[in-house]
Amino acid sequence: MGKGKVTYINTDIKFKEFNKQIYDQLFGQMLEGVLIVNSRGLVEYLNPSYQKNFGVSDFAIKGRSIYNTINDEIVLTSLKNKKNLQGYVYHPEKNCKYRVVTSVLVDEKLFKGILAIYHEEKDFQTFYRKNIKSYCNSNNTNKAFSNIIGNSKGIQEAIKIAEKAAKTNATVLISGETGTGKGVIAEAIHKASLQRDKPFVKVNCAAIPYNLLESELFGHEQGSFTGAIKKKIGKFEQANGGTIFLDEIGDMPIDMQVKVLRVIQEKEFERVGGNESIKCDVRIIAATHRNLKELIEQGLFREDLYYRLNVIPIYVPSLKERKEDIIDLTYHYMNKIGKEIGVSPKTLDREVEMAFASYDWPGNIRELKNLIERLMLIVDEPIIRLSDLPPEISKTYELNNQNIESNSLINLNIDGNLATMEEYEKEIIKLALKKYGSFNQVGKILGLTHKTVAAKARKYNLVE
Ligand SMILES: Nc1ncnc2c1ncn2[C@@H]1O[C@H](COP(=O)(O)OP(=O)(O)OP(=O)(O)O)[C@@H](O)[C@H]1O
Numbered sequence: 001m002g003k004g005k006v007t008y009i010n011t012d013i014k015f016k017e018f019n020k021q022i023y024d025q026l027f028g029q030m031l032e033g034v035l036i037v038n039s040r041g042l043v044e045y046l047n048p049s050y051q052k053n054f055g056v057s058d059f060a061i062k063g064r065s066i067y068n069t070i071n072d073e074i075v076l077t078s079l080k081n082k083k084n085l086q087g088y089v090y091h092p093e094k095n096c097k098y099r100v101v102t103s104v105l106v107d108e109k110l111f112k113g114i115l116a117i118y119h120e121e122k123d124f125q126t127f128y129r130k131n132i133k134s135y136c137n138s139n140n141t142n143k144a145f146s147n148i149i150g151n152s153k154g155i156q157e158a159i160k161i162a163e164k165a166a167k168t169n170a171t172v173l174i175s176g177e178t179g180t181g182k183g184v185i186a187e188a189i190h191k192a193s194l195q196r197d198k199p200f201v202k203v204n205c206a207a208i209p210y211n212l213l214e215s216e217l218f219g220h221e222q223g224s225f226t227g228a229i230k231k232k233i234g235k236f237e238q239a240n241g242g243t244i245f246l247d248e249i250g251d252m253p254i255d256m257q258v259k260v261l262r263v264i265q266e267k268e269f270e271r272v273g274g275n276e277s278i279k280c281d282v283r284i285i286a287a288t289h290r291n292l293k294e295l296i297e298q299g300l301f302r303e304d305l306y307y308r309l310n311v312i313p314i315y316v317p318s319l320k321e322r323k324e325d326i327i328d329l330t331y332h333y334m335n336k337i338g339k340e341i342g343v344s345p346k347t348l349d350r351e352v353e354m355a356f357a358s359y360d361w362p363g364n365i366r367e368l369k370n371l372i373e374r375l376m377l378i379v380d381e382p383i384i385r386l387s388d389l390p391p392e393i394s395k396t397y398e399l400n401n402q403n404i405e406s407n408s409l410i411n412l413n414i415d416g417n418l419a420t421m422e423e424y425e426k427e428i429i430k431l432a433l434k435k436y437g438s439f440n441q442v443g444k445i446l447g448l449t450h451k452t453v454a455a456k457a458r459k460y461n462l463v464e
Pocket residue numbers: 147148149150176177178179180181182183184185247289365366369
């Protein structure tokens with residue numbers, strides 16, 4: 001599928017003999033929407049599910065050109081190029097997404113039209129319903145966490161711990177690669193906490209020069225050093241009663257760590273050049289992309305501070321550890337950015353989805369978000385294709401694809417013969433699990449349900 005090969009529909013009934021009655025027998029009971037257009041782009045058939053899902057009637061559009069009636073780029077492109085395609089269409093009013101698979105219809109080697117099947121993505125709907133519901137409930141915890149997109153086990157686990165952390169005043173240490181959403185989680189904890197009406201103050205410890213960090217954190221008295229022309233209130237004082245978010249804590253110089261430790265233990269500090277002890281009641285959330293245990297071993301991070309901070313640890317998984325979230329995040333940002341710039345959300349070509357899944361995303365969600373922003377601005381077509389992607393993503397996919405082709409399916413046995421279908425199936429499932437990690441993602445890529453993938457993986461002893 002999707003490689004431009006023409007599919008011959010093997011059926012006893014010739015395409016030219018099809019009529020509404022036969023179509024209804026074939027497609028009338030299906031939950032999936034079915035649309036058939038002929039080679040001239042005229043609508044031949046819409047099954048009841050299609051009519052219900054898209055709010056169009058058979059009567060209104062049957063026999064009319066899809067160019068005037070159905071704004072569906074996948075079908076239009078499939079028809080234009082006489083190619084099988086797969087992709088998504090998004091239904092903004094219903095807030096749901098359909099996977100569309102088109103097949104070229106051929107009769108006696110003549111192109112006859114396109115058959116398109118629309119399968120509603122349940123996960124997407126449940127996910128959005130859940131988020132919209134929680135938002136409408138105006139429950140502060142749900143509301144605070146509702147903009148954190150992701151259904152994968154890893155991110156759901158992080159959210160679960162963060163929600164619990166929001167109910168306490170305990171110190172939290174968030175770890176994870178850059179761009180994974182540590183800052184988003186820290187802010188959500190604050191917004192869901194009882195201190196939500198008090199300040200949330202963020203300090204990036206890696207971005208402030210060493211000689212300014214102390215005054216930035218604790219403030220200074222007038223004339224306490226050259227350039228201190230007036231008194232300055234530091235971040236701890238600004239955050240009083242609320243939350244201070246110490247981002248990149250692993251980059252904090254060791255002598256500053258002692259001072260932070262004192263604030264945690266004694267809940268007081270002095271401004272630079274001052275004698276007065278200032279009381280402060282601040283919740284600390286720290287984050288790091290570095291391995292603090294390793295820094296402790298190297299003598300670069302204080303063990304006592306580590307234990308003080310690590311009361312509630314939260315690990316935010318990287319995007320490559322939760323590839324099943326990539327498509328939801330992509331559509332989330334496509335809608336969000338689309339609304340901001342007044343452009344309709346686009347559809348991802350199947351190859352783009354696969355390229356996204358095989359890329360490692362070193363910049364994580366930040367990198368994905370920036371890419372979607374760029375694509376929404378520069379791609380004029382409604383479908384985003386492999387050629388629109390930056391080379392680091394498209395090349396990885398093409399390379400992987402070549403490797404897959406040369407490493408597996410077309411390989412013959414040692415004796416030069418073809419293997420059995422089962423042996424090939426096992427190899428494919430094994431390779432896909434290694435590459436995509438979850439049953440869900442493998443299912444999406446191979447066009448199987450996650451249950452089928454799990455059953456096959458067990459059958460071939462590929463999982464414990
Ligand atoms: N789960 C998520 N859902 C939606 N957007 C997210 C999610 N996680 C992160 N983002 C977005 O990704 C970008 C990076 O997030 P954030 O700054 O919180 O990452 P970070 O881990 O704190 O990065 P750094 O370590 O570089 O400070 C932000 O634009 C944020 O809105």
